[in-house]
Amino acid sequence: MRITIRDKCSTNASSLFIQSTYRISRHFAMLFSNSTFATFPLDFGFDRPTVRMLSQPQHHSNEHMNHRALSVLVFCILAFPMAFKFTFTREHTPNDRPLLDSSIYISGFFRPIVSIFNTVYFVLSPKTILLYCTIAHGKPTPSRMDLVNETVHLVQGKEYINRLWRHSFGSRALSLHVYLFKHWFAMPQKIIDKYLADDSGSGPKPHPLSSVETQNRTDRLxxxxxxxxxxxxxxxxxxxxxxxxxxxxxxxxxxxxxxxxxxxxxxxxxxxxxxxxxxxxxxxxxxxxxxxxxxxxxxxxxxxxxxxxxxxxxxxxxxxxxxxxxxxxxxxxxxxxxxxxxxxxxxxxxxxxxxxxxxxxxxxxxxxxxxxxxxxxxxxxxxxxxxxxxxxxxxxxxxxxxxxxxxxxxxxxxxxxxxxxxxxxxxxxxxxxxxxxxxxxxxxxxxxxxxxxxxxxxxxxxxxxxxxxxxxxxxxxxxxxxxxxxxxxxxxxxxxxxxxxxxxxxxxxxxxxxxxxxxxxxxxxxxxxxxxxxxxxxxxxxxxxxxxxxxxxxxxxxxxxxxxxxxxxxxxxxxxxxxxxxxxxxxxxxxxxxxxxxxxxxxxxxxxxxxxxxxxxxxx
Ligand code: HEM
The missing domain is CATH 1.10.630.10 (Cytochrome P450)
Structure with missing residues (x-):
């Protein structure tokens, strides 16, 4: 795998990432330190309402220092995998497009660690991590994100998205849908199992490799x-x-x-x-x-x-x-x-x-x-x-x-x-x-x-x-x-x-x-x-x-x-x-x-x- 230092990363994405990481670290530090009366966003987003919280009075200088040290520590921990990714990324040009399934930014020992951080970011601030992963040189581009138990291929960029739409007949949207069926809409497990088992696609004809019976083609239905x-x-x-x-x-x-x-x-x-x-x-x-x-x-x-x-x-x-x-x-x-x-x-x-x-x-x-x-x-x-x-x-x-x-x-x-x-x-x-x-x-x-x-x-x-x-x-x-x-x-x-x-x-x-x-x-x-x-x-x-x-x-x-x-x-x-x-x-x-x-x-x-x-x- 060729590794190169990315010369120009999107300033927009990286500054957003740094801001977001800073806010998350501050949030954690606040949670764990003994603070009184500060204002900070509840969900780490940039457009969230703020709430009045306990914050520290100016004269508590030791607490203030502890809080700052904790913020810096959390920031460093959170920033580590993204900084790694920020620094080492595969070089690609239109004539030398890597296959997505081999575009492992970080392999071996670091990969599981990065996937944990990616998952935390994806849950806490999906806007930031998606922006960070998919904007290169100011333009949306495909990328890949390892989460703890899934690998997600982020498809961005006009020609890639159009291509994805064209292939969509043989696809299903399951993982997200099934999660929502189960946890939001209280669907009985036996019906969820039917949705899970259906690999026939949504087209009029079932996929040739699928053996699902016609009446059980839930996706089509x-x-x-x-x-x-x-x-x-x-x-x-x-x-x-x-x-x-x-x-x-x-x-x-x-x-x-x-x-x-x-x-x-x-x-x-x-x-x-x-x-x-x-x-x-x-x-x-x-x-x-x-x-x-x-x-x-x-x-x-x-x-x-x-x-x-x-x-x-x-x-x-x-x-x-x-x-x-x-x-x-x-x-x-x-x-x-x-x-x-x-x-x-x-x-x-x-x-x-x-x-x-x-x-x-x-x-x-x-x-x-x-x-x-x-x-x-x-x-x-x-x-x-x-x-x-x-x-x-x-x-x-x-x-x-x-x-x-x-x-x-x-x-x-x-x-x-x-x-x-x-x-x-x-x-x-x-x-x-x-x-x-x-x-x-x-x-x-x-x-x-x-x-x-x-x-x-x-x-x-x-x-x-x-x-x-x-x-x-x-x-x-x-x-x-x-x-x-x-x-x-x-x-x-x-x-x-x-x-x-x-x-x-x-x-x-x-x-x-x-x-x-x-x-x-x-x-x-x-x-x-x-x-x-x-x-x-x-x-x-x-x-x-x-x-x-x-x-x-x-x-x-x-x-x-x-x-x-x-x-x-x-x-x-x-x-x-x-x-x-x-x-x-x-x-x-x-x-x-x-x-x-x-x-x-x-x-x-x-x-x-x-x-x-x-x-x-x-x-x-
Ligand atoms: C501003 C309005 C709306 C937006 C932005 C929106 C957006 C979407 C998107 C992004 C999807 C997923 C499509 C895909 O996987 O490619 C979807 C699915 C769907 N939408 Fe909408 N939608 C809107 C309004 C409506 C309305 C008014 C209806 C019906 C009256 C509707 C019915 C549905 C249904 C039934 C699905 C699920 C389709 C399937 O899974 O096969 N939507 N919508």
């Missing part, structure tokens, strides 16, 4: 229903139901023509949106007989506690909430499957999808119950997984879009100029219920650019693939069979020179509504309108994602990409339009609570660190 329900023939009625429920929820909210203060814009937007999305899919029967959406929103916050596998007696409320969600779904599905003698009127002419939700979802239940060992508890758990997946990213993403629009009066004016005029709330509902109006909204260049920019900036998802039968060649980087490939959308979205930054004036860590607008006549996607320009319908700008395949990836990609992506776009743009048409909003929060929290790094759209108080009044 889940994936195809998601695709069927979310992008099949039900889509038009799903969208229609979504709009009606959203407008109803916003109209019922306690907002008058005079300004009123509200505690949190996230809750306001996410509440309406989660209700509308859930009712569009599962029908009002689920939400009217329980506080399903309230519990679901709380459940989003609880997932972190489940990740740490805290016992029931420590977090009884979180467990009770999950039990309630599962039993609500259980009750709903027993109606929907006709168990207990309750059968909804399923004949086409009498079917009330507003009350019972998507027909396809019900058909899928029948398929799921065909699986060996399948039962109602397993089904409820898969429904909960589905309810989480369809809602967890959408609400926060819509929130970010709404707050960006209302915080910038010029942008608000531009957005309003794109939307039809309404005289009353009923007018808004009637306009947005028309498929034609919604099509125009979804095709509007400025609105699309805002939506795309929000997902670029705020979505932070880990997209995972594992190839159970074959090793995969990614442009000369080979991932061995049955090892994890992980793509971080955050790394892809925040680095690289493919993005339009208006010549560096609009950096990637800031929202810029015009990032995806180009001149209609322009073939160079990097030419964008100036940030201040007011776009009108006759403006010569168009929306463009050209050149960004494998770079703008909030929904993953390839045959396994998020099956809800078209609905997500529709729902977000319609929500933005409804809010702008119905309300005036004044955001009272300062910049600080509006920073993104990385507490759920890797699991979808980020949330702001604090509550976002606002004032609101009706316009119509």
């Amino acid at each position: 889940s994936h195809s229903v998601f695709k069927d329900v979310l992008s099949g023939s039900d889509t038009a009625s799903l969208c229609q139901r979504y709009v009606l429920r959203l407008c109803k929820a916003l109209d019922q909210s306690d907002i008058s023509m005079s300004w009123t203060s509200q505690p949190d814009l996230v809750d306001f937007v996410r509440g309406a949106l989660t209700l509308a999305n859930t009712e569009a899919l599962w029908g009002t029967h689920l939400t009217e007989t329980s506080d399903f959406c309230g519990d679901l929103t709380e459940f989003f916050q609880d997932t972190r506690k489940y990740t740490y596998q805290l016992p029931r007696w420590l977090i009884p409320k979180a467990f009770a909430r999950r039990d309630r969600l599962l039993s609500d779904l259980h009750r709903w599905q027993s109606f929907a499957t006709g168990v207990d003698g309750h059968v909804a009127p399923w004949e086409d002419s009498k079917y009330n999808d507003g009350k019972w939700g998507s027909k396809r979802l019900r058909k899928w239940q029948a398929d799921f119950l065909e699986m060996d060992d399948a039962d109602a508890a397993g089904l409820a758990s898969v429904h909960l997984t589905f309810a989480w997946a369809v809602n967890v990213s959408l609400g926060p993403a819509a929130f970010w879009a709404v707050q960006e629009i209302f915080r910038d009066p010029t942008l608000l004016e531009r957005v309003r100029s794109r939307l039809p005029r309404a005289q009353s709330a009923a007018d808004v509902t009637s306009l947005l219920s028309q498929a034609q109006t919604r099509e125009e909204i979804c095709a509007d260049p400025l609105l699309q650019s805002i939506y795309t920019e929000i997902l670029r900036l705020r979505v932070c998802a880990f997209v995972v693939r594992r190839f159970p039968h074959d090793s995969v060649d990614l442009h000369g980087w080979r991932v061995p069979r049955d090892q994890i490939c992980l793509v971080s959308t955050h790394i892809a979205h925040m680095h690289g020179d493919e993005w339009n930054t208006d010549g560096g004036k609009e950096p990637l860590n800031r929202f810029w509504a015009n990032r995806f607008l180009v001149l209609k006549t322009d073939t160079d996607t990097k030419l964008a309108p100036p940030a201040t320009s007011k776009l009108c319908p006759e403006d010569p700008w168009k929306f463009s994602l050209r050149g960004l395949e494998g770079v703008w990836i909030p929904f993953g990609g390839g045959p396994r990409a998020c099956p809800g992506r078209h609905l997500a776009k529709h729902h977000m743009l319609v929500t933005m339009a409804a809010m702008v048409m119905l309300f005036d909003i004044d955001i009272a929060a300062s910049d600080r609570p509006l920073r993104a929290s990385h507490a759920n790094h890797g699991l979808g759209t980020l949330l702001p660190v604090g509550k976002v108080p606002f004032s609101i009044r009706r316009r119509v």
Whole structure:
């Protein structure tokens, strides 16, 4: 193995690493030293809220020294493996690409030690370690990270990601999914075993080396229903139901023509949106007989506690909430499957999808119950997984879009100029219920650019693939069979020179509504309108994602990409339009609570660190 001293490491990544290591060491030192009253971040991230803690008074000089010495010691221990990696790394050039499975930065004695440190970093500050491992010379690049019991191939860089998507049919995402099934969604072990045993892939035909029976192709079963329900023939009625429920929820909210203060814009937007999305899919029967959406929103916050596998007696409320969600779904599905003698009127002419939700979802239940060992508890758990997946990213993403629009009066004016005029709330509902109006909204260049920019900036998802039968060649980087490939959308979205930054004036860590607008006549996607320009319908700008395949990836990609992506776009743009048409909003929060929290790094759209108080009044 050739070892060379890396000449130019990304300053960004290394300084971030050093800062992060410093914070972690400080945290440990604080924990172990006798300190009183200091302020430090709870989770070592950079965008976390701070809490008041006990810190040391100035006059305790011995304690101060102890604390400093301890900080330095912890820093040195933590910095050791990364410093090693920082110094010795394999040299690679486009013509001499190493195989990923032989790119052992540190071999022999040091490798297990490094894997322990990598694991600690990955748990405490995944953002930092991924950035550190994958940014070389300012550009995202593939790399490999040894964790204690897994080797993770970090696939970054446009051409490698595109190649990974192309191979995705023969892949499965198991390790992460199974962990979540078990610890978050309380899936019975026998169903988890079925998911674990399925190596047939998600394609219509099972992999030739797989011997899994057709009814037990869990991956295919889940994936195809998601695709069927979310992008099949039900889509038009799903969208229609979504709009009606959203407008109803916003109209019922306690907002008058005079300004009123509200505690949190996230809750306001996410509440309406989660209700509308859930009712569009599962029908009002689920939400009217329980506080399903309230519990679901709380459940989003609880997932972190489940990740740490805290016992029931420590977090009884979180467990009770999950039990309630599962039993609500259980009750709903027993109606929907006709168990207990309750059968909804399923004949086409009498079917009330507003009350019972998507027909396809019900058909899928029948398929799921065909699986060996399948039962109602397993089904409820898969429904909960589905309810989480369809809602967890959408609400926060819509929130970010709404707050960006209302915080910038010029942008608000531009957005309003794109939307039809309404005289009353009923007018808004009637306009947005028309498929034609919604099509125009979804095709509007400025609105699309805002939506795309929000997902670029705020979505932070880990997209995972594992190839159970074959090793995969990614442009000369080979991932061995049955090892994890992980793509971080955050790394892809925040680095690289493919993005339009208006010549560096609009950096990637800031929202810029015009990032995806180009001149209609322009073939160079990097030419964008100036940030201040007011776009009108006759403006010569168009929306463009050209050149960004494998770079703008909030929904993953390839045959396994998020099956809800078209609905997500529709729902977000319609929500933005409804809010702008119905309300005036004044955001009272300062910049600080509006920073993104990385507490759920890797699991979808980020949330702001604090509550976002606002004032609101009706316009119509
Ligand atoms: C801003 C909104 C959303 C984002 C950022 C997002 C992102 C993602 C990502 C990254 C994945 C993993 C894809 C992969 O492995 O390549 C995924 C999976 C999934 N998404 Fe979304 N999603 C969003 C909204 C939605 C909506 C609105 C729905 C449904 C209405 C939905 C349904 C699903 C489902 C069912 C899966 C699992 C697919 C499978 O494992 O086969 N998502 N999403």
